[in-house]
Amino acid sequence: MAPYKYRGALNIGFQLSITVGILIANVLNYFFAKIKGGWGWRLSLGGAMVPALIITVGSLVLPDTPNSMIERGRTEEARAKLKKIRGVDDVDEEFRDLVSASDASQLVEHPWRNLWQRKYRPHLTMAILIPFFQQLTGINVIMFYAPVLFNTIGFGDDASLMSAVITGVVNVAATLVSIYGVDKWGRRFLFLEGGVQMLICQAVVAASIGAKFGTNGNPGDLPKWYAIVVVLFICVYVAGFAWSWGPLGWLVPSEIFPLEIRSAAQSINVSVNMMFTFLVAQVFLTMLCHLKFGLFMFFAFFVVIMSIFVYYFLPETKGIPIEEMNQVWKSHWYWSRFMEDLDYPINGNLEMSKGGQGPKLV
Numbered sequence: 001m002a003p004y005k006y007r008g009a010l011n012i013g014f015q016l017s018i019t020v021g022i023l024i025a026n027v028l029n030y031f032f033a034k035i036k037g038g039w040g041w042r043l044s045l046g047g048a049m050v051p052a053l054i055i056t057v058g059s060l061v062l063p064d065t066p067n068s069m070i071e072r073g074r075t076e077e078a079r080a081k082l083k084k085i086r087g088v089d090d091v092d093e094e095f096r097d098l099v100s101a102s103d104a105s106q107l108v109e110h111p112w113r114n115l116w117q118r119k120y121r122p123h124l125t126m127a128i129l130i131p132f133f134q135q136l137t138g139i140n141v142i143m144f145y146a147p148v149l150f151n152t153i154g155f156g157d158d159a160s161l162m163s164a165v166i167t168g169v170v171n172v173a174a175t176l177v178s179i180y181g182v183d184k185w186g187r188r189f190l191f192l193e194g195g196v197q198m199l200i201c202q203a204v205v206a207a208s209i210g211a212k213f214g215t216n217g218n219p220g221d222l223p224k225w226y227a228i229v230v231v232l233f234i235c236v237y238v239a240g241f242a243w244s245w246g247p248l249g250w251l252v253p254s255e256i257f258p259l260e261i262r263s264a265a266q267s268i269n270v271s272v273n274m275m276f277t278f279l280v281a282q283v284f285l286t287m288l289c290h291l292k293f294g295l296f297m298f299f300a301f302f303v304v305i306m307s308i309f310v311y312y313f314l315p316e317t318k319g320i321p322i323e324e325m326n327q328v329w330k331s332h333w334y335w336s337r338f339m340e341d342l343d344y345p346i347n348g349n350l351e352m353s354k355g356g357q358g359p360k361l362v
Contacts, residue, residue, distance in 0.1 A: 005183065005319060006183060007183070007255060007322075008182035008183045008187070008251055008318065009179045009180070009182055009183050011247075011250070011251045011254060011255070012175065012178055012179045012182060012247040012251060013179075014247075014250055015175055015178075015246055015247035015250055015251075016172070016175045016176070016179065016247075019168070019171045019172045019175045019242065019246070020172055021051065022143060022168050022171060023165070023168035023169060023171065023172050025044075025047075025168075026146075026161070026164045026165045026167075026168040027165055027168070028043075028044065028047060029044050029147075029161060029164070030161045030162060030164075030165055032044050033158070033161055063081075064081070065081075066078040066079075066081050066082045066085070066095075066098060067098060067101075067102065067259070069081060070098055070099055070102045071102050071105070071106075075099070078095070078098070079091065079095055082094065082095055082098075094321075097321065097323040097324075098323065100323070101258070101259045101322075101323050102259065104258075104259065104260055105258075105259040105260040107260075111260060111261050111263060111264040112264045114260065114261060114264075115261050115264050115265060115268075118338050119338060119339055119340065120261055120265075121335070121338040122329045122332070122335040122338060123256060123257055123258075123261065123265055123329075124265070124268070125313075126252070126253060126256060126314070127253055127257070127265045127266075127268045127269045127272070128268065128269075128272055129309065130249055130252060130253055130269070131249060131253070131269055131270075131272040131273035131276065132272055132276055133245070133249075133302065133305075133306035133309070134245050134246075134249035134273065135273065135276035135277055135279075135280050136276070136280070136299065136302035136303075136306070137198060137241055137245050137299060137302070137303060137306070138202070138280075138295075138296070138298075138299035138302075139238070139241045139245070139246065140277050140280060140281060141280055141281060141284040142167070142234065142237075142238070143164075143167070143168075143171075143238075144281055144284070145284060145285070146160070146163065146164035146167055147160040147161050147163075147164050148160075148285070149288075150163040150164065150227075150231065155227060163231050166231070166235065167231075167234060167235055167238050170235045170238050170239050170242070171238050171239075171242045171246075172242075173239070173242075174238070174239035174240075174241075174242030174243045174246075175242045175243065175246065175247060177239075177242075177243045178190060178242065178243035178244070178246070178247045178248075179247075181243065182247070182248070182251070182318075183318060183319070186316050186318040187248055187251070187252055187314070187316060187317055187318055188310060188311075188314060188315075188316050190243055190244045190248060191244050191245065191248055191307070191310040191314065192307055192310060192311060193240075193244065194240045194241060194243060194244020194245055195240075195244065195245075195303050195304075195306065195307035195310070196240075196307070197236065197237070197239070197240030197244075198237050198240040198241060198244075198245075198300075198303050199300050199303045199304060199307070201233045201234070201236050201237035201240065202237060202296045202297070202299055202300040202303065203296075203297070203300055204233045205230055205233050205234060205237070205293075205296050206293045206294070206295075206296035206297045206300070207293075208226070208229060208230050208233070209230065209292070209293040209296070210292070210293035210294075212226060213292060213293060245306075249273070252314070252317060253265070253266065253269040254266065255317055255320075255322055255325065256317060256325055256328075257325075258325065258326055312334070313334060313335075315328045315329070315331075315332050315335075316328075326339075
């Protein structure tokens with residue numbers, strides 16, 4: 001439903017909600033930990049039913065999108081809804097694009113089978129690699145196990161929980177930066193800048209922990225300033241993720257899939273994300289015990305790989321209507337080899353950006 005000029009900022013609202021939820025959970029955990037009698041952890045777990053109840057009630061009043069109305073033959077309602085969303089009466093061109101995209105999707109009988117066709121190779125690649133790389137930044141294990149991690153490097157129980165709250169605040173603030181910049185600076189810039197920032201921070205944290213802990217994991221007396229430096233760089237790392245791979249890991253896949261395969265491709269995207277979230281979370285503590293400070297270098301290695309991938313293979317999608325997104329792949333220096341002119345004729349309103357980064361509107 002979002003206008004393409006503001007699609008990035010509006011869609012990042014999803015990630016902002018996640019970061020706010022993480023912050024609230026960290027704050028509640030901090031105070032619940034002070035409750036005596038073993039009730040703290042029960043309240044932490046049971047509190048999850050509150051947002052679940054809100055989501056359930058909210059789903060009952062969630063409005064239909066123009067796309068969904070068109071797919072069900074409610075074209076006049078869709079036109080009226082589109083006018084209401086855009087705030088103008090002249091929506092004919094966009095409405096025709098939506099109808100055309102819907103008509104094309106109706107001809108597709110097997111989206112899962114069609115997803116494996118050659119012309120959808122770039123879409124399938126992104127649906128798998130973007131969520132895979134997002135989890136290999138290491139962010140979720142840091143957010144999941146922040147109290148354990150901070151306790152390991154010398155903070156007390158209370159201080160480690162407060163440090164998790166601090167990283168939660170940074171997470172929310174940096175996501176707001178992404179909302180401001182995603183449609184201003186573009187997706188590729190944020191991906192690459194965030195990658196460099198995370199790489200530097202992971203290297204510094206690895207060196208700092210390695211210098212103090214060594215390989216036996218016994219730091220002796222850890223100076224307060226030393227622990228603060230580690231937390232500071234972890235916060236900068238969280239900020240780098242929160243305005244790049246955090247929101248863009250959800251945004252970019254949601255805007256690159258054509259309507260005829262969108263449901264299947266998004267299912268793969270979310271499934272891969274959840275699968276690697278689970279796997280990385282399960283093996284993190286074991287890896288921390290065996291690799292120690294090398295764990296941060298492990299994630300830093302993948303940050304290098306994913307940044308190279310973005311630089312060469314992910315085109316810029318800023319300002320491109322979803323209905324015209326396939327022309328981005330047709331114009332890309334590498335992905336164009338999987339497309340045929342008959343599949344996606346190049347629109348005259350699109351022009352290749354320098355460096356083979358994809359088209360831009362002119």
